[in-house]
Amino acid sequence: RRWNVSSNKKYIEGISNKTTxxxxxxxxxxxxxxxxxxxxxRxxxxxxxxxxxxxxxxxxxxHFLKEIEKWISKKYILSEENIITLTQxxxxxxxxxxxxxFIV
Incomplete structure (x- = not known):
C-alpha cells in the first residue's frame, strides 16, 4: 500500500520534480x-x-472460525451464510x- 508523505513541502517538491x-x-x-x-x-x-x-x-x-465462536456464543457476532457481522x-x-x- 502507499500513502502521500505528510510534509506538504516534500509532496509539492516530489510532484514538481517528478520524484517520489x-x-x-x-x-x-x-x-x-x-x-x-x-x-x-465495522x-x-x-x-x-x-x-x-x-x-x-x-x-x-x-483461526478465524475458532476465534469467532466465543463472540457468537456471547451474541456479539452474527454468522449468516458465511457473513460475520457485529450485533448492536x-x-x-x-x-x-x-x-x-488478529494474528500476531
Whole structure:
C-alpha cells in the first residue's frame, strides 16, 4: 500500500520534480488479514468467511472460525451464510473482537 508523505513541502517538491511523493510498504498475509478483519467488521456488510478462506488460506481461516465462536456464543457476532457481522451489543466491543481475531 502507499500513502502521500505528510510534509506538504516534500509532496509539492516530489510532484514538481517528478520524484517520489509517497511512501510505500508491503503487507504480509497476516497483516492483510488483520486489516481486512478490522475494517470489514465495522461495515454493514461484515467479514466474509469465504473471502478469508480464498484470500488468506485454510490456516488463517481456521483461526478465524475458532476465534469467532466465543463472540457468537456471547451474541456479539452474527454468522449468516458465511457473513460475520457485529450485533448492536457487539459494536461496543468492536476493538476487542477484532483484536481477538488478529494474528500476531
Amino acid at each position: 511523493y509517497f511512501e510505500t510498504e508491503i503487507l504480509s498475509t497476516e497483516q492483510q488479514y488483520n486489516e481486512y478483519v478490522l475494517t470489514s467488521l 461495515t454493514i456488510w461484515g467479514a466474509d468467511s469465504a473471502i478469508i478462506q480464498n484470500k488468506f488460506g485454510a490456516e488463517i481461516h481456521a 451489543k457487539g459494536k461496543a466491543f468492536a476493538d476487542a473482537i477484532a483484536s481477538d481475531l
